[in-house]
Structure formats: structure tokens, C-alpha cells
Amino acid sequence: ENSLLRQVSSLLRRLPAIESGKFQDDFL
Amino acid sequence: EEQVLVIREKLAELYESEEQWSKAAQMLSGIDLDSGMRVIDDTFRLSKCVQIARLYLEDDDAVNAEAFINKASFLVSNSQHEVLNLQYKVCYARILDLKRKFLEAALRYYDISQIEKRQIGDEEIDEEALEQALSAAVTCTILAAAGPQRSRVLATLYKDERCSKLKIYPILQKVYLERILRKPEIDAFAEELKPHQKALLPDNFTVLDRAMIEHNLLSASKLYTNISFDELGTLLGIPPHKAEKIASRMIYEDRMRGSIDQVEAVIHFDDDTEELQQWDQQIVGLCQALNDVLDSMAKKGF
């Protein structure tokens, strides 16, 4: 099911959810 | 006084027939509506004030029109005369529009466009007039100063399905979606505007220019983490120092979140949402995407 595979492929790219130094500080 | 009144009304009629609107208004303005010599009922006073304001507005004379609409505003609250009340509302919206209080004008135009009755007194309210009021509401909202308030009115208009039938809808959609408007789109929009909506401001921008530059700047702030003023100037089609000036004013007026580094000549846009919230939103988005995939699988029988 190509459409599903494309959706899953797009899904996989959504992680890591955020990658910024500022986030690390806020998160800690 | 009675004779004076009759003569003035006759002369005003003649001026109107010759489309000398301001002269007709001046003629009627000479009628003493506050005379103690005779009893004048409020409805008559209101009708005269509204008539004079409408005449001045035919010549786009907001200042004189406003003087009479202010008088009328003391009378309209007790008036049961629906036609007069509607005419008063239209005059008031047009005066706000002419005075470039676009967001207030937009709200009043929108209010007028939502009239349900199609017959008020002996006046027929046709769809075309309501559509004009709606279109005027959209135009004024687009011309209003970019910021949270304007965004709220844009959302209201965008969700009103009547707007999707308006000629102005494509640009409403782009403005609502906070998209950067390119010159061809702005030029097409400019063709629909009234002279005062393209008037030159003291800073040598027209009303339209300012509205479009601010809108594009706010749209850029959704797309950029930061941008140099050189590049921002190119994007907005204005000199970098003007871009900096407008950006600083919008930040100062709290219509845009950001900070300006004059040494580097860069503007840093602050995201409305804090990093942690962004992280949450990203995860919410991820979960929704996962649900979409599961729904698709269920739909396809997996």
C-alpha cells in the first residue's frame, strides 16, 4: 500500500521532535 | 424658520440633482435643528443629520460627515426608525474607513453585512448591497495593521462561507494563511481599492504599501528564525533601513515578537510558543500523524 508507506515514511521523520540547544536548557 | 427650511431643502435637492453633494450638505447644514422656536422631533433631527452626513460622504469628506454622525449618535439610540438606523451604521462605517480606522470599519461593515431582513421600511435590502458590505469588511481587515486583533477578524471572515464567493477571496485566503503576498497579487488587490485606501502617508508609503509590508513582515516571522535586514528588504521590496524601522515599530507595539541586532543587522523572530510547548506540539502532531496512519490502515482493511 504505497500511500500508507509514504505516510509512515513521513511519520518517521517527525522524530526527534525538536533539536535545539535552547530546548535542552528549557527541558532540563 | 419653516420657510427657510423649505427653501433650503429645495435648494439642496437641486444641488443633489446636479451631484454637487457638499453644496447640498452645506445647504441643509444651515437648518437650525436645535432651535427653541419650534418643536422638532428627534426622528426629523436624526434624518437630517444622516442625510447631511451621507451627502458629505459622497465627496469622501469624512471630517464634516463625522460632525453630523456624532450629532446623530445621540439620537439613534432612541430611534425606532430602522431605515435611518441602518443608514447611520453605513455612514459610521464609511467614516471609520475614510479615517483609516480599518479594523473598526471592518467590524461595522461585517455587522451590516449580517443583516437578516431583506425589507426595512420601504427599503429593499438586496444581496448585492450585503455582499458589498462583506467585501468592504474584508478589504478593511486586510488594510488594518497586522497583528493579533486583525488575525482574529481574518479568522472570522475566512470561516464565513459567504466570503468564498467574493472576488476578493483568494487574497483573503492568503492573508489569513499568513502567506507572503507577491507584487502581482498586491497590484490586483490595489485595483479594487478606493482612493483613500491608496493615499500617501507621511513616511512616503501608501496606506496599501504599509498594510502589505506589515503583513509580509509578519508572514516572514512565521517562516524565519532570523533574517538579515538586507534580505528582508529584498523580500519586502523596500530599503533595508525602512524594513528595520517598520519591524521595530511592530515589535514595540507588540504586534510581532522578536528582537533586533543592529550590529549584525539581523532581526530574530521569537516563536510565540516556548520550546517546551513546541516540543509538545511536535509530539501531538506525531501522535495525530500516527492516528492518521492507523485510520488509513483501518479504512484499507489492514
Added chain:
Amino acid sequence: MDIEQKQSEIIDHFIKEASSASSNASTLASLITEATSHPSLFAFSEILSLPNVLQLEATENSAYLDMLRLFAHGTWSDYKSNASRLPQLVPDQILKLKQLTVLTMADTHKVLPYDQLMQELDVSNVRELEDFLINECMYAGIVRGKLDQLQRCFEVQFAAGRDLRPAQLGNMIHTLSNWLSTSENLLVTIQEKIKWADSMGEIDMKHRKDVEEKVEEVKKSLF
């Protein structure tokens, strides 16, 4: 996933057209050109998997089959290095292939450096690159993200999925199983934290009760 919904009807349309074109090679060739020029279509594996399309392999129109494969999985650089063996692309196709190139780049990285983007897309300056990313990618709905001029990079928050190359399936499954075990561990950790918080809460409560009782005793003994 609205990009998938948007293009599913278009895919169905081209599949129907291709199926009815049966094995007429030139009709299929022009259909492939039409599909790879369509402004809202970014997925081609459904069309690519049609038997009569695959039969183009052995005909003089096999270049169109290669072109369809290029749009399903390739990039603008792939086209340039094989241009002599592929049909001449029209501007709409060039635009699309460059959009697809951004999706492929977003496949492996969430932060795309301007220099790499400019090289991959044959773009000569920042303004042109950013206009492309804004108008043809973000406003087209295939990616969402932020442009960072100081760091000269494009941070991707969302990118539509491209057609999968066969080899990708393996590591997709691998990534998903990693997710699964990470999520399960996360849930276990959260459960433990909740238990810990509850027990700490109980200990606190007991401690507070003891202290209150002691206060009462002291008060009584004072009287």
C-alpha cells in the same frame, strides 16, 4: 497527511487513464509526462507498478519508464547525471523534481544547510533558494519548517513522504521497532515514576499524620 489526501484522487485518475491506455506506448509516454508535470502530484509508485507501464521497458519508450522511476525515487542531481538517456524535462517537471529533491534531503536530516540545498537544486543565491523553499515547498504544503539565515540552514518540522525505494523498507521496520521498544520502556518508566510518586505521597501523608499526632500529644501534656 493532507498532502496524501490531496493527491490520492490524482493518483486514481492517472491509474485509470494508464489502465485504459492499455499497451499503447506513446499514450503511456505522454501520460507519464503529464503525471510528472502535475503541480499537486508527488507520488508515482502506484503508476510505476502498473503492468502495462512496466512493459514500456522493452519498447523505444523505455526512457519514459526510467523518467517515472526518477520521479518516484530520484533527485535533480540524478537527472543531470543521466540527462542524455532521459527525455528532456519541461519546466513543471524540473520544478517538481527539485521539490522532490528537498523531500529526499529531508528524509535523512532535519536541518538542511543552505549550501547543500543550493548545490543540490542548482540555485545561485540565498534569496532565490528561500523563495523556492517558501513558495514551492512550504506554501505547496510538502514541507513545514523555519529558515535560519544566521546559521544558513532550513529546519524541517514536517516533510511529506516520498515513494519508498525497496531497500528502505528494512530500516523503516527497524526504526519502527526501535520506536516501539523505546515507547514501551518510556511507558514502563512513567508507570514506575507514578508508583514512586504515589508511594512518596503516602509516606509524606503518614509522616504528616505522625507529626500532627505528636503535636496533639505535646499540647495535651502541656495542659
